[in-house]
Amino acid sequence: MSPRPDSPGRPAAVCMVGAFPPPVHGMSQVNAWMRDALRQRHVPVVVIDLAATGRGWRARLVRLLRVIGGLTGFLRRAAFGPLGIIYLSVSGGWGQVYDIIFVSIARICGIKPVLHHHSYAYLTTRRSLAAVLMQVAGRGATHVVLCSDMERRLRGQYNCQAATLIVSNARLVECHGEERRQRCRRSVDTIGYLGNIAEDKGIGEFLAVAANLAEAGHGMQAVVAGPFLEPRVEGWVRNAVSALDGVSYVGPTYGDAKADFFSHIDVLVFPTKYLNEAEPLAVLEGMAHGVPAIAWGRGCLMEMIADGAGLVIDVKRDFVSHATTQIQQWASASDAFALASESALRKFRERADASTHAYEQLLHMLGA
Structure with a gap:
């Protein structure tokens, strides 16, 4: 990246704006990985962390204060430099108000916007805020998307004429990512749930599938992993786990604990109803271990779990009955399940390899 004229000899920094851990979720984890990749390649990085600390009015207030502080810092750096690029993780909802302000300042100061999209909330349905953001970013922006369907929807919903990269x-x-213990599964003994434990992430459907399998006498285990977001949900989930045979809760899992989780399960059940869902890391990490997934067809999941790497269920259909049937079929046909496990491993490698060039392009654009 060439130095800014107002700061001779100093390389222009990348200003990363978005959510960073903690808390750990898909967007914050990807942002952290991108930050680390740039720093490993000696790119100067300025981080403006806008992560929400939870749900409710207190979390919104904390985020507002972070945004005000972030905007103040960004204005100062934009004015005195050197900043070359703003790399912004696009919010899924009202946070796009803040995104618009950051990108507007960047455009006024001649700083190139790179927008990384992590949400389908404004791609499934056209939204006015997102339309304004696309207009403000302009044709000189670069949009980073997660799959070809996301690119198609971005162009279709907003007539986006700017460059895109599928990463x-x-x-x-x-x-x-963490160490992977790749192996092809031969039998279905344990199903797993990994993620924030919330109604819109499908914990109710997962427990219903576990109950169906227990009632059918399959003797399968079911493991729930992840943090609770609301006391009300925590109460009824813990009661349900206590009441169901073979179901256990292991708490939040990161690092080696997450690798252990994937090494002990055979199928990831992912009944997400989350409007922002795009390309969930939990599903990709499971596939990297050889764990096929059963998920509702949201976001990029139809591309991810293709070619026999699991089962995608139409969002208009009953998830619990279809997931239960598929698990029972795999349990009674080990060869078919082994093929699904092999397909999950292969599909993960294909997706990772297909994005190698675009990922390097992105890093090069950011100054690496």
């Missing part, structure tokens, strides 16, 4: 999260899992 699957699989590339980042491959480069920066």
Whole structure:
């Protein structure tokens, strides 16, 4: 990246704006991986962390204060430099108000915007805020998307004429994720749930599938992993786990604990109803271990779990009955399940490899 004229000899920094851990979720983890990749390649990085600390009015207030502080810092750096690029993780909802302000300042100051999209909330349905953001970013921006369907929707919903790069999260899992213990599964003994434990992430459907399998006498285990977001949900989930045979809760899992989780399960059940869902890391990480997934067809999941790497269920259909049937079929046909496990491993590698060039392009654009 060439130096800014107002700061001779100093390389222009990349200003990364978005959510960073903690808390750990898909967007914050990807942002952290991108930050680390740039720093490893000696690119100067300025981080403006806008992560929400939870739900409710207190979390919104904390985020507002972070945004005000972030905007103040960004204005100062934009004025005195050197900043060359703003790399912004696009919010899924009202946070796009803040995104518009950051990108507007960047455009006024001649700083190139790179927008990384992590949400389908404004791609499934056209939204006015997102339309304004696309207009403000302009044709000189670069949009980073997670799959070809996301690119198609971005162009279709907003007539986006700017450049796009398709960089699957699989590339980042491959480069920066935890150790993987790859193996082809031969039998279904344990199903798993990994993620924030909330109604819109499908914990109710997962427990219903576990109950169906227990009632059918399959003797399968079911493991729930992840943090609770609301006390109300925590109460009824813990009661349900206590009441169901073979179901256990192991708490939040990161690092080696997450690798242990994937090494002990055979199928990931992912009944997400989350409107922002795009290319979930939990599914990719499971596939990287050889764990096929059963998921509702949201976001990029139809591309991810293709070619026999699991089962995608139409969002208009009953998830619990279809997932239960598929697990029972795999349990009674080990060869078919082994093929699904092999397909999950292969599909993960294909997605990671397909994004290698685009990922390097992105890093080069950011100054690496």
